[in-house]
Structure formats: C-alpha cells, structure tokens
Amino acid sequence: MLKHYPIKAAVVREPRAPLVLEDGHIEAPRPDEVLVRVVATGVCHTDMVVRDQLFKTPLPMVLGHEGAGVVEAVGEAVTEVVPGDHVVMTYMWCGHCHTCESGHPAHCENMGALNFGGGRLDGSHATTDAQGQPVHDHFFGQSSFSTLALANEKNIVKVDKDAPLELLGPLGCGIQTGSGAVLQALGVKPGSSFAAFGTGAVGLAAIMAAKIAGATKIIAVDVTPSRLDLAKELGATHVVNSRETDPVAAIRDFTGGGADYTLECSGRAPVLRQAIDALAVLGQCGIVGATPEGTETPININDVMIPGRRIVGIVQGDVVSKIFIPMLIEFHRQGRFPFDKLVRFYPFDQINQAIADSEAGVTIKPILRMPA
Template sequence: MSTITTGFRSITAAVARAKGEPFTVEPARIRAPRGDEVLVRVVAAGLCHTDLIVRDQYYPVPLPAVLGHEGAGVVEEVGPAVKDLRVGDHVVLTYGACGHCPSCIGGHGAYCRQFFGLNFGGGDLDGQNALQDANGQPLHDHFFLQSSFASLALARENNAVKVPKDAPLELLGPLGCGVQTGAGAVIHSLKVAPGSSFASFGAGAVGLSSVMAARVAGATTIIAVDVVPGRLDLALELGATHVVNSRDTDPVDAIRQITGGGVDYALESTGRPAVLEQGIEALGSLGAIGVVGAPPLGTKASFDVNSLLLGGRSIRGIVEGDSVPQRFIPQLVELYQQGRFPFDRLVKFYPLERINEAADDSTRGVTLKPVLRLPQ
C-alpha cells in the first residue's frame, strides 16, 4: 500500500542504476500530480526492447532511472488541469507528446518536435524529477512520460488512454508501445491493402503484432521471417501463411519465390542493418518497407540506389505505428475482445521482483513479451 510522506507517496520501483547492470527493485517516493498529470496505480507494465537498450545506454537517457513505458493501471489522483479522466478510470499509458506542435496538431504525435526530450530526457522539460530514492536522491524519470516500472506512475492526461473496465487490465500495457507499433505500422504507416502480400522481418512481439494486423487488414500472403522455430510456429497460428527460417534459407530468394517477384509491403523490427538490407531486396516493384527496429544511435545501413529507384521502392521510418493512441488503443482492445487480435498469445507474466529474469528471457528469445505485475 502507498503511504503519504512529506508530500510524497511511498512506492516500489525497479531502478536502472548503471549501464548494462541488472535492475534493482527498491523503495522510492513519488510526488503528487500537478497540472494535467494523473497519478496511476500501475497494475502491470510490459517490458520492451526499448527499456533494455536504454538500460544498456544505446540511447543516452541519464541514470539512475526508473524506466517502463507500457503501463496499465487505475487512476488514483488527478491534477487540477485534468479535464476528462476521473479517479477509478482504467488506463493504458503510452508515449508522450507535447500536443501543440504542428506534428501533434496534425495527428502525428509520434513525430512531436519535442519527442526525444519528453520521452528520453530523464525528467520533465525543465529538468525536474518526480521520483526520489529511499535516501531522498532524485531518480531520473518521465520515461515516455510514465516511468511505469513502479507501483505508482505519473503520466499526463494526453498519454493516459481510457479503456473499458471489462477488458483484462493487466494484459493491456503492451498496447501502449510494442503492440501498437507493429499493428499501427501495418494499418496506418504502410496501409497494407486487402489481397496484398506482407513480410515481417522479425517475429518478436512487434513483428507478430504486425502479422496479426496484416491478417486483420486483409493481406492474403503473410510471411514471417525469423531464426527461432517456435516463433515461426506461433506466426503460423496467428495468421502467417508462410514462414522462412533465415538461418537455413535465403529470405530474399524465398520471398521472391512465394510472391512471384517480391513482396508488396514489409516491416523490419530487428534493428539489424543486414536484415533491413534483405528486406529492401525482398520488395517487389512499388513495394514499401517500414523500419521500426532501433539499433544504437549512429548505426548505418546500405542499399542499392538503382534497385530502389528503378523499382519505385520506398523505405519508411516509423515511430509508434503512426498511431493516435486515444483512438487506436481502444480499437485494438475491441479487436482482442472479438478474438481477432489475440496478442495475449505473446505474453508471459512475471512479478516485478523477477524483472531481471524477464529481461534475460526476453533477450534470449524465451519470452516474446514479458509483462511485469506490480505490487498492489
């Protein structure tokens, strides 16, 4: 239970204290919500690849920090400027956006002009923190405007998405990032068309979300490429019509054979430049590939310019599936409840104190989408 202590509430949090080191689960404190902030009792939070690459400092988020950006929980307190959310509402926490720059106003919050500072800055835009450790020392926070590896998290009203109370709240956190990214890339960014062909390079949580979305979108040839047989088997159960183990078979040749020349759409979610190069070569004429895999900053990839030019092919960088979360997350919940988007097949639950086991299982490919249950 949370207690109020000199204006702060006591929480339990997983802290990334040093580059590449295990998370430490420890007591901490969080301040009350201000302005348009909401304080959320986190029921569960997905553990995403981005949490791990920040822990390992691929992105320069200052440490020590409380990470976590796929939280789901119940609103416990609201700031004075909150308009629509109420105490007791069930919410999924998603990425942060300013809400007023040209990208945000145009419905493209994932490309907010302040995206990196808001989501990866380690504090608010003034450099202030809402979290302290047990010794009163600041902890870097505001990760994706939530830092949800904690029993309580602060978000803003515009990144706390209300969801139906009859939906399984502890399952829904991954909709805020990884699942939204894969599904949104198919539906919003690439606009995969009925009767088309689609290939997912990578069959992790993001890749398999794209496979399920391609099925929903009406693609009739859906190809999953990976090196883990179990993931490929699951891809077939979730909607893939073909799978390619790229450890045994050249995926470019295989895709050209399956499609009769090349795929209409593809998504690269591994963050490996060599895989991206294969994905580009696997495109048919006028084909498009989306890129969502995040390697270390400064990573370069190459492609044959004439192949891109003469085939009319295109490469598209994608953040958060080009989603408007307030609209798309409830749509994904409805698809799940209808049995058309069974993303629960990707999930394995862990208590927060086993976060390092979850991270290791994710890195080794044992678990597709770890979800951490927070102490209540």
C-alpha cells in the first residue's frame, strides 16, 4: 500500500472564497517525484487569478507555486537530489515536446495541463482531505500552500545550503519571470532603454535585471508613488505616475523617440497598448501580465508593422530554471539583485491577510513561513 504523509494545506473550494487551512494527506513520491518539506512559499498574482477562476481550473485545489524547502523523500528514479537537500520549486514542463527539446521548457506544449490541470499529466493527483476525499493539486507541479509538496525532478532546483532558503521561493515564478524577460526573452542590451509597465514584484525584478544588463535608461510606470520610489532605489533612472502623466509621451521624451524594450506586467489590456505605442522603431514589447481568459486589446497594425515593432509573449522569462535561479542567487549574494527589498513575511495561518495585502498594494511580495 502506498505510503501517505499528513499535511496542513490551504484549500480553495469556491471561486473568490477565502482559502481554508485543512488537514489532509499526500502520497509518497512516485519514481520521478520529490517530496519537499516546505519552509516558505511566495504568494503570486496567479494564485489570486486562479482563486477567482479568471483562469479556469478544477476545484477544490491546493494552490501555491513559489515554494522552497528541504527534500523529505525521493522516488527511486531521482538522481539530482537526496533527502536533506535544499531546493526551490518552479514551473512544471514535460521534457519531451518539441518546445521543451528546443530549449524553451517555459513554453511547453503541455504547460496548461501540467501547471493548471489540477493533477499530473495522466490526470492523477496525490492529495486527500481529512475525510479522504480527493483534492486537486500539482498546481505548477507543486501546490506549495502546504506543509509538504510533491514536485517532480524536472521542476526542482537544488540550491546551496548557505543560501537564505525562506527567501528563495519567489525566484521560482514572479522574480524569475520579470528578470528572465529582461535577461533571456528580450535580451536587453547594454546602453539600451527599457520601460516596465507595472512595478509589482515582476516589474521591479525586471528593473533590477535591466540594470544588471546595462540598460542606461530604465523607466518605471505605475500609479503608486511608494512603488515608484522603490523602483528608483532599485535602478530606475526615470519614473512615470500614469495617473498624472501620459506614459507614452513621457517615455518618448525620456528616450528621444521611444524605448528599445518595454514589458507589460500589469495584466491590463489598455496598458499593453501603451507599452506597444511607447516603443522605438524595431523595439520589442514583452507581455508577462496575467489577464482573464479571452482578454483582447486593439492595436494599430500599421504602427506595429511599418516601424518593425515586435510583440513577444513571455512565460516564466523563457528561462531554464535550473540554470537561471542559481544565477539570480549569485547576483543577490553580490548585492546586485536585492529582491529581498520586495518581501514581507507572514505566518502560514495568515495566508488570507497576505493575499489581501498583496491585492491592496500594501505588500509587494508576501512570503508565507510554514510552521516548524
């Protein structure tokens, strides 16, 4: 009989309902799986999007997808980690589709099923509640709003034991997304201009990465003065409060015609149009903001075609996490990527407060500490 481990997990059972801490059980790892004792896990906007069913997923479900912790047990086929290793969990990918094999696992052809399907690719899941009823899991291949999470060898990243483990979870999604968009997907060049539309965790990570990349004009666009002040502290050379100033006109003024790169981080369709319109000739606009399913926005086709502007969809920064996350940790160790300035910690039982503070803009990146 397959072994089961007791857990405490935050479960969403109804759309837009508060998450409820429940007792339950999780299966022992299958051959290619890794059971992780979660030390801390970030709270991401995508958790809220799914809680509210703006992305449709099966319920009830254990959310959470920025987990970091210690390996508790491994399946018999696992070779990269052993019990006691420290790991960050990231998005799940299949490894055998054309996109994965071409070096772009973040755009895996099975991304939807593996990360939002509520179970493994074969439809199975590993979590039951206190009554023995199944609960959907494997959210982003981890469901880390739980004291134990079951990940796959593919979506865990081993980290040094002297790294600050409770801080590292957001590197697996939000921080990776913003910085990877700049350093990998867009390939921001030294001496170029870059504008981030939205200065939450993703946008501020992008700003820090643009500084690392050597961009000389780094522009932050938002409506919250405190976030714009933090953007300047983290590397922005110019800021725009878009409630007070037309960001397109301001960016054209700052750059002498338009930005070489823009990144839409807000998930708002009208803001995407601004990010496109603010581009220079041959400029690139990356899209990372999560929008409700079916969201569309109008664009002026000739204003994209004639100046050769490019619009790029980006998931998880288009990075290979096992390479990229250790690089971010090293940047942080060197003082060049101070993402800890975005973070506020909460105990696990304050998960709904952490979510509310994030939605209200009180906290940029909440991290939940699990009970010892």
